[in-house]
Amino acid sequence: MAAILRVTGAWVGLLSDWLDREGLEAKALRAAVERWAGEESVPVPVWRNLLEQAVALVPGQQAPELAIGSGVRPGHVGVLGYLALASSTLGEAMLAYQRYENLFYGANLAEVSVEGGEAEIRWPREGNELGQRADGVAIAALVTFLRRQLDNPPPPSGISFLGGVSSRAEAEYEQFFECPVQWDDSHVRVRFPVTYLTEPMLSRDPALRELLDRQAQALVRALPSGSAMERQLQQVLLRLLAEGEPTLARAATAMHMSPRTLQRRLAGHGLSWQQWLDRSREQLACQYLQDPGLSLSDVALLLGFSEQSAFTRAFRRWTSTSPGRFRQSVRPLRSPAC
Structure with a gap:
């Protein structure tokens, strides 16, 4: 039987931090986030609902999920933040994430591969119940983390998602990631130069x-x-x-x-x-x-x-x-x- 995906309560805290940055009162949403932030496990449908409530607060923004993910801090990922610190290089940190992903999502879905001059971390369509908004938050957080560890980091080689967004939102995605973004793919993907893997962890964040x-x-x-x-x-x-x-x-x-x-x-x-x-x-x-x-x-x-x-x-x-x-x-x- 397929694993039931969930996220951690700490991850839900991304929303309260984003509300603070946006200057949004949103009492009902804050109360719901606070209710779940103390839980070790938050069902994916709950996370998706909270995320949609947040997005509804800013109807004029095309891809607010990217801003939400870009506010990631170690406290939002719990044990994975500490595991990253135990890694000497970004490659080790990526493998640590793959090894312990089940602590975050309740399942191990990520695949890491190296082909030619590029490395790729990807998540298959099968078993992914997150939806485009939640995937956008997660990949924005991942790329933000990588950017914080390097001096003048090059952009990813490419990003892929399972679903699609409006044409205006597509432009927001390409501007945020600074690389081509593919839609309706078989996997969520992040590709980057293989030289990333040997970069030392700088902990600039x-x-x-x-x-x-x-x-x-x-x-x-x-x-x-x-x-x-x-x-x-x-x-x-x-x-x-x-x-x-x-x-x-x-x-x-x-x-x-x-x-x-x-x-x-x-x-x-x-x-x-x-x-x-x-x-x-x-x-x-x-x-x-x-x-x-x-x-x-x-x-x-x-x-x-x-x-x-x-x-x-x-x-x-x-x-x-x-x-x-x-x-x-x-x-x-x-x-x-x-």
Whole structure:
């Protein structure tokens, strides 16, 4: 049976941010958005309805969905924002999205391919219940994210959608994406130069930088040292946790040293690998649990646990309380209390 698509409650928050930018009061829509923003799962029909209500507020605009998507921030994509930060390049970030897309839509639909000098990420028509408006929001958000990571980024090579829009809206789409846009395709597609894949993640987006800074601060509390080796180890750990493979051997390989050398460096801080891993996970958990856009299962994934129950047991061992109770005891995104 085909998976039932949904979006996250954090994604719905795109609408309230857009209403603020447009200066629209829209009390009824704001109340509906607030109602769903706290949910981990929002059915696609609900998302489509909220989006249509928003579009109806600006009848003079041809493609307001593009403006809505262009306001994307890491908080709107929850766990995917953190996974992007754990990626060294845009190619790794794209693969992370593909791997964990089901956390966002409840299904894995995206396909990534490289042919000649172009890379493409695409979503098939089958199983896509989003509709043109919602697809427009999603692709505008994706392209906006890519633009924020590069200096003077070239435009995409091409964009495709499943449906169609008015001729005036077509012009708005081509102006926004700065490339040809194809309609009534078999897939939603984004094509771009393959050189994009090797571009380093720059985190130029202030909101992404804020997430990265909070991660760094959490890891500094786990290993308080400012040397280049410690900073490299912290960044390597974030990637290994996202991949679910946080082992001493993998960390040493990523840092181009032997496991014995890495053990010796950690021993200089009076720590074994497992002690440092537990301390780092604890500090990161305290940070992640303050982010309302992350479910407990999302936090477990970000910390490299295969199951939420394993994370819960570990968190009790570290703090003598459960993740849920800790979350209730702190205000969102203030300085960690553990």
